[in-house]
Amino acid sequence: MAIRLTDVANEAGVSLATASRVLNGSARKPAAEISDRVRAAAEKLGYFPNAQAQALARASTKLVGLVVRDIADPYFSTIARGVQRGLGDSGTQLLLASTDSEPEREIEAVRSFMSQRTDAIILSGSRGLSEDAALLRLIGSYQENGGQVIVIGQPLASTGGIQIDNETTSENLAEELIRSGHRRFVVLAGDENLLTSRDRAQGFLRKLKRTGLSAVGVVHGAFSREGAYMAMSDFLRGRKSEEDAQQLCVFCVSDVMALGAIRAIRESGLRVPEDIAVVGFDDIPTLEDVTPGISTARLPLEEIGRWAGEMVLSHGEARKTVVAGTPVLRESTKLHAGNR
Amino acid sequence: MAIRLTDVANEAGVSLATASRVLNGSARKPAAEISDRVRAAAEKLGYFPNAQAQALARASTKLVGLVVRDIADPYFSTIARGVQRGLGDSGTQLLLASTDSEPEREIEAVRSFMSQRTDAIILSGSRGLSEDAALLRLIGSYQENGGQVIVIGQPLASTGGIQIDNETTSENLAEELIRSGHRRFVVLAGDENLLTSRDRAQGFLRKLKRTGLSAVGVVHGAFSREGAYMAMSDFLRGRKSEEDAQQLCVFCVSDVMALGAIRAIRESGLRVPEDIAVVGFDDIPTLEDVTPGISTARLPLEEIGRWAGEMVLSHGEARKTVVAGTPVLRESTKLHAGNR
DNA sequence: TGAGTTTGGGAATGCGCTTTCCACGATAGT
């Protein structure tokens, strides 16, 4: 049905080979007069190269797969935008898959991308604590066949990517908070099986310990807004009695969780930061519109995505980059006078 | 390099045809014993079908293209999530393209999707006022070749999709606001060349007129957070003098714009809603975390995306669905006592 | 038991394109 290169070649009165050479970047450039004729024919017929056929013949699709946990989560959508920016106008297309936090769906996504023979796969969802052997095997064979794997967050086996130093960042964040006067911390630690949440919580707790402090509480739950909402609600219910103690500071291992926690705090009739201070992690764009301004550890999310995209283009040989976040204290952790 | 079906066939000691029949859903089912042998061989070798080759042989990729303006915008990322949900586990892969609001990039994206021979293209960015002839031509030839085009927002030529009744929704929103006591409106109308912003502004203004009211001001600008921020800032600068008049209500043609406007209002030292009320449009998830709660017209964004995804699967023959938003008044439009 | 019928595996073709490999004429070099 669609116009094929053969049709264009006939229309222009040249061979298939010649048509191919003029329309697609070949090393050999046919004569100007012929080229024009072919281009005119292509234009006239409305020719579109069949990317599948090209991929088959060239053994290279210009496709890259991005797997995220949830594209509607600002953290991931910001990274996704960065990846697209990084890919720029290279003509590389982005294949998107969401896992909804289910490991099997991540494997499914990778499997699917492998079938599509994407040139690269960018994994931005958080790695699990115990690395799934099946995923590792999959990735290994993908790399053997020339596929590039870029992991955002934690390093995974022999893959390159952008590593986020969650532990150090959390330590710095804790330090900053302590310096600002906070002493009583609660950690909403998210999912204890996810590397990201574990590292962030551990870094924070370690700093506390080194300073001679210890957390008032460490609550686990889902690594999401809802998870934090529930965890925080539970926590608040559990300590109804002991009021007027010194102001509490709740460290959430992600901004999205901080938002959920704030919701829970408010619903229980308390105020942020007057009654309870809240800190997040990531500095997602959403924070710009939230009041009070939420303290957090700033990660250059869009840039991280952009780097990943650029790595794909440069065929970077498993380059690794490490980035750390910078603490940003805003109103949500302002120490309230009555609560010092 | 990668394992081919031929390799599997050899390993299993059967023909290519047989291997193909057992591994991919063919009408003919080879004998159980043979099937098992083939599957074992595939498993052992770690075989992955080459999607490009399959697409070529079958004349059907299981690909659908989604074009958005900006994937980091909650409006689009929510729709994107819906689309993925709608596609479910059908095995259909999503190709994502962002246009950054540039019409040429939209054309480029469609062109690219056509090259990829996607089974369907979902256009969710806002249509321009004057439809680009090049885009129409492209879409026409895509449809002729069996491609499905689904437009979210406004109808486009002979395409199906989910149409949003912006005008009526805006009218209802205006009505609700008037009923709640507001009388003095400013409209941040966004880009006057985009159908979406124009319709929303017009619907609102029409209702005002019918009620015997007229807008205090109509300000145009970019259809984005920044655009609204600037438009609002300008507006506020322009009327420094006339204070203590009756409370103003600013209607922004999208939630994202409302967020920008609020930022501008606050920076100029005013409060929402005490000094100025603000309404948005869309009810993006972000609003859950913003204080004060922003009044808006609720659109079932995720569902809209889901419908689009389901339409793709059902090969819906240009089905059209129309949805209208429902007004939701929250604190941002609460009438302040001192300003009646 | 023999003709007709089904069943199931294999050979071969083609999907649309890229890319050797060839052939041929033009140009250069001695």
Next chain:
DNA sequence: ACTATCGTGGAAAGCGCATTCCCAAACTCA
């Protein structure tokens, strides 16, 4: 003037798979 080289277009061989034929073996039924 004759060969060595280059430049250019075309023929043809795949890329990895689905699928249409084809054919042999296993059945069916009388």
